[in-house]
Amino acid sequence: MGIVDVVEEVAFNLIRQAVIYLPEDVKASLKKAYEEETSEAAKTQLRAILDNIELAEKYRYPVCQDTGTILFYITAGAEFKDLDKIERALINATRRATEEVPLRPNSVDPFTQKNSGDNTGRFIPYINWEIAPGNTLEITVMPKGGGSENMCIAKAIPPGEGIKGVKKFVIETIVEAGAQPCPPTIVGVGMGGGVDIAIKLAKKALLRPLNTPNPDPNLSKLERELYEAANKLGIGPMGLGGRTTVLGVHIDYAFRHPASFPVAVAFNCWAARRASAKIYADGSVEYLTHRGVE
Amino acid sequence: MGVYYLKTPISEEEVRKLRVNDTIYITGTIVTARDQAHRKALEYLREGKALPINLEGLAIFHCGPVVKKEGDKWVVVAAGPTTSTRMDLFEDEFIKNFKVRVIIGKGGMGKRTTEAMAKYGAVYAALTGGAAVLAAKAIKSVKGVEWLDLGVPEALWIFEAENFGPLTVAIDSHGNNLFMDVSKKVEENKIKIYKEIGLTE
Numbered sequence: 001m002g003i004v005d006v007v008e009e010v011a012f013n014l015i016r017q018a019v020i021y022l023p024e025d026v027k028a029s030l031k032k033a034y035e036e037e038t039s040e041a042a043k044t045q046l047r048a049i050l051d052n053i054e055l056a057e058k059y060r061y062p063v064c065q066d067t068g069t070i071l072f073y074i075t076a077g078a079e080f081k082d083l084d085k086i087e088r089a090l091i092n093a094t095r096r097a098t099e100e101v102p103l104r105p106n107s108v109d110p111f112t113q114k115n116s117g118d119n120t121g122r123f124i125p126y127i128n129w130e131i132a133p134g135n136t137l138e139i140t141v142m143p144k145g146g147g148s149e150n151m152c153i154a155k156a157i158p159p160g161e162g163i164k165g166v167k168k169f170v171i172e173t174i175v176e177a178g179a180q181p182c183p184p185t186i187v188g189v190g191m192g193g194g195v196d197i198a199i200k201l202a203k204k205a206l207l208r209p210l211n212t213p214n215p216d217p218n219l220s221k222l223e224r225e226l227y228e229a230a231n232k233l234g235i236g237p238m239g240l241g242g243r244t245t246v247l248g249v250h251i252d253y254a255f256r257h258p259a260s261f262p263v264a265v266a267f268n269c270w271a272a273r274r275a276s277a278k279i280y281a282d283g284s285v286e287y288l289t290h291r292g293v294e
Numbered sequence: 295m296g297v298y299y300l301k302t303p304i305s306e307e308e309v310r311k312l313r314v315n316d317t318i319y320i321t322g323t324i325v326t327a328r329d330q331a332h333r334k335a336l337e338y339l340r341e342g343k344a345l346p347i348n349l350e351g352l353a354i355f356h357c358g359p360v361v362k363k364e365g366d367k368w369v370v371v372a373a374g375p376t377t378s379t380r381m382d383l384f385e386d387e388f389i390k391n392f393k394v395r396v397i398i399g400k401g402g403m404g405k406r407t408t409e410a411m412a413k414y415g416a417v418y419a420a421l422t423g424g425a426a427v428l429a430a431k432a433i434k435s436v437k438g439v440e441w442l443d444l445g446v447p448e449a450l451w452i453f454e455a456e457n458f459g460p461l462t463v464a465i466d467s468h469g470n471n472l473f474m475d476v477s478k479k480v481e482e483n484k485i486k487i488y489k490e491i492g493l494t495e
């Protein structure tokens with residue numbers, strides 16, 4: 001197998017793992033939420049989610065019928081071979097996964113409303129590239145559900161409001177989203193840069209495992225504060241009330257223009273799917289999120 | 295807050311016993327209907343035509359299922375709920391004329407539907423968004439499909455279900471709407487939280 005074939009194979013495996021098996025940190029958070037909920041409706045909803053996760057694993061079915069838009073995050077070692085062929089390999093893997101897992105075809109031409117049928121199309125699957133030193137290739141896939149995507153939003157707040165303005169915007173957005181993004185959600189927040197940079201950071205922040213403290217003490221404090229505030233809102237699982245509205249708030253930032261303070265909020269639903277692997281120059285593979293899953 | 299196991303056809307009397315926050319499981323016939331099926335059914339009504347299936351006492355499910363054909367049998371692979379608000383436009387007429395007793399979906403429904411439920415005796419039952427495998431496993435067989443010309447997700451799928459649930463009663467037949475209660479409380483909580491984190495005095 002050439003290295004490009006390995007990339008395709010690994011990408012296919014990652015998509016499959018991601019849509020069937022939720023990451024351990026997400027499952028653990030949902031279990032903890034179930035134990036800590038006191039309202040009947042919230043407990044019922046979380047129980048259903050946990051049962052559904054178990055059944056999906058048992059029957060190897062996608063954990064939610066909406067298998068999302070396929071997004072890749074690639075960290076490419078500058079010395080990794082055949083970098084120009086990676087994109088093709090990822091597209092092929094997406095097509096294969098659509099047929100074999102199977103995934104729901106979710107890629108539609110905005111002009112004709114025609115569904116491509118294989119989860120590919122202009123810019124889709126979307127690939128986020130980062131170049132790093134070295135000769136390995138790290139692939140992360142995030143199959144992103146439509147219901148939570150519909151609630152993502154970015155705006156430029158008055159810079160004078162500062163971090164207070166950020167807090168307000170985040171809380172308002174969570175209230176506005178209500179039941180729609182299938183709570184409990186993971187909330188990603190991006191600040192600064194430009195509007196495009198803010199939403200990019202917000203979305204990427206969704207990939208950070210739950211309950212791993214942010215190494216930046218300012219962000220860590222803000223995350224804690226917004227997490228606690230959000231869970232006092234009482235929206236609850238599926239918007240039926242309860243103490244679990246969010247499983248985590250993850251924040252990242254960029255420096256900003258003096259006259260502009262973009263803030264973005266991205267949601268991932270309880271079916272917060274992601275899977276990662278690292279491919280070495282010799283073609284060996286290390287699965288990072290789904291060890292021990294075939 | 296009780297747990298109820300209902301069998302279709304469900305009577306008005308049974309449905310009137312249910313209150314918001316109750317958990318229910320349904321055994322019997324559940325029929326999927328989304329926007330287009332709702333529109334078509336109401337057209338039939340206006341034209342005086344009979345529906346291909348009598349919906350009295352049954353449960354309507356806002357769902358576009360994923361199905362596959364095995365031989366000449368349909369098998370349900372995934373059957374998660376879709377957002378119900380889109381059906382708010384039609385549901386009052388539906389409840390009034392076809393006497394459906396349970397509407398299953400996600401995200402809740404508005405005032406119009408809540409009033410119709412109080413008047414004619416029906417409940418809205420929330421199914422966990424995304425819990426498609428759980429739902430599919432409770433569907434024991436596909437009894438039939440009508441209006442397949444609308445496409446697989448929009449057709450009327452007639453399911454035979456066993457203990458379909460858990461469903462949370464979110465609108466009952468006494469004018470209570472859990473989603474509206476929650477959003478009222480959330481607005482109140484929001485004001486408190488703003489104070490706590492120093493956003494307002």
Ligand code: SF4
Nearest residue numbers: 064145147182269424
């Ligand atoms: S928001 Fe997430 S859990 Fe809900 S239906 Fe969409 S993909 Fe599934």
